[in-house]
Amino acid sequence: MQNFVPAHxxxxxxxxxxxxxxxxxxxxxxxxxxxxxxxxxxxSLLRHNSMGLFQIRDRDHGGVRGNGDGLDWVHMVLAARGFDFDDAQILLLTQPRMAGYLFNPVSFWLVMQEGLRVVIAEVNNTMGERHSYICHHTDLRAIEAGDTLVAQKVFHVSPFQDVAGHYEFRFDLAEGHVGVRIDFRHDVDGVVGGLVATLAGPREALSNRALLHSMLRRPLGSLRATVLIHWQAIILALKGARFFRRPEPPEDEVTGGPA
Structure with a gap:
């Protein structure tokens, strides 16, 4: 199960x-x-822990940002919660490094065992920090497309959103499609706010042709996401959006679970 996902x-x-x-x-x-x-x-164009035009490195995922442990970290997180997923397939939904550069606003570890059982959402901000939210049902039953999984927000992502309220996650991992919806809602001084973010796209064969097409279509890779995030911040500032100071990040690197 190796896919290229040209998403929106x-x-x-x-x-x-x-x-x-x-x-x-x-x-x-x-x-x-x-x-x-x-x-x-x-x-051949996508390399694991070695040099290449496209790369996925363990240090970029799982644990402390820039010093991650990849799959070993996921197994450690699952074991610490007493989850028995030794036979599970663990997939990573992410943007790869392109020409050495990487910024992923969010990546997802997907724990598959007769369906999708656990998701770890790896959230990065533009200040070099990371926090992960673990999502699953109380009884660890399969996560279906219509299910909503809730996690309290504890990590600062945007200066225009307070660290308050909660996330509502939905995951749709179909045979030919990937869909993620994150609905963040909070109530600050009686004013309801937040945002909704989605990621959706078809699952295509992962090939050198698909990767090269991606590079030609979006030569900046994930650098483009960084530029767009800062551009949207400028727009919000000009619109007079409320600014929230950055608090200290949480001590625990993983939070979440059934609410």
Missing amino acids: TFHKRHGAPRRGPANAFRYSVDYVLVDLAKSHEWP
């Missing part, structure tokens, strides 16, 4: 800023859905 992401704020309408934007982004334990099956 959509973001829209709940509630309008002081000036102008509610902020919303949509752009295309390329992800891969891969099994790191079977990286020998990847096309």
Whole structure:
């Protein structure tokens, strides 16, 4: 199960800023859905822990940002919670490094055992920090497309959103499609706010041709996402959106679970 996912992401704020309408934007982004334990099956342009035009490195995922442990970290997190998923397939949905550069606003570890059982959402901010939210049902039954999984927000992502409220996650991992919806809602001083973010796209064969097409279509790779995030921050500032100071990150690197 190795896929290329030419996706679109959509973001829209709940509630309008002081000036102008509610902020919303949509752009295309390329992800891969891969099994790191079977990286020998990847096309030659995508490398695991070695130099290449496209790379996925363990240090970029799982644990402390820039010093991650990849799959070993996922197994450690599952074992610490008493989950018995030794026979599970663990997939990573992420943007790969392109020409050495990487910034992933969010990646997802997907624990598969007769369906999707656990998701670990790896959230990165633009200040070099990371926090992960673990999502699953109390009884660890399979996560279906219509299910909503809740996690309290504990990590600072945007200066225009408070560290308050909760996330509502939905995951749709169909045979030919990937869909993720994150609905963040909070109530600050009686004002309801937040945002909804989606990621959706078809699952195609992971091939050198698909990767090269991605590079030609979006030569900046994940650098484009960084530029767009800062551009949207400028727009929100001009619209008079409320600014929240960055708090200290949580001590625990993983939070979440059934609410």
